[in-house]
Amino acid sequence: MDKYEAILKLYPNTAIIRDDIAYDINNNEVVYDKALVQAEIDANSYIEKRQAEYPSFIDYLDGIVKGDQAQIDKYIADCQAIKDKYPKTSEETE
Numbered sequence: 001m002d003k004y005e006a007i008l009k010l011y012p013n014t015a016i017i018r019d020d021i022a023y024d025i026n027n028n029e030v031v032y033d034k035a036l037v038q039a040e041i042d043a044n045s046y047i048e049k050r051q052a053e054y055p056s057f058i059d060y061l062d063g064i065v066k067g068d069q070a071q072i073d074k075y076i077a078d079c080q081a082i083k084d085k086y087p088k089t090s091e092e093t094e
Contacts, residue, residue: 001047006040007032046086053082 001009004017011032015025022030055078063071 001041001044003037003041006037006044010036010040043089046088049086050082053085054079 003020007017007022008014011022011030013024014022014030014032016023022032024030055075060072060075063069063075
């Protein structure tokens, strides 16, 4: 999640962001809390980290097509290892 996605998520009345200034649909400035925006980015950083390291889903599908349970189990274990490496924060698990 980048800064602009975080602003849009936290301040849904935001229509556009120009030069780090958020505006609503009527072109009024939307004042946002920079610390809150950064906290949102940090809280969601696990998502991108996981996506970058997950194995290809093609390996999983290949295992299904071949009926290779060991390959399927390995894929699941590899995914779980990534989830363990980059856990969700306590806010996402509630």
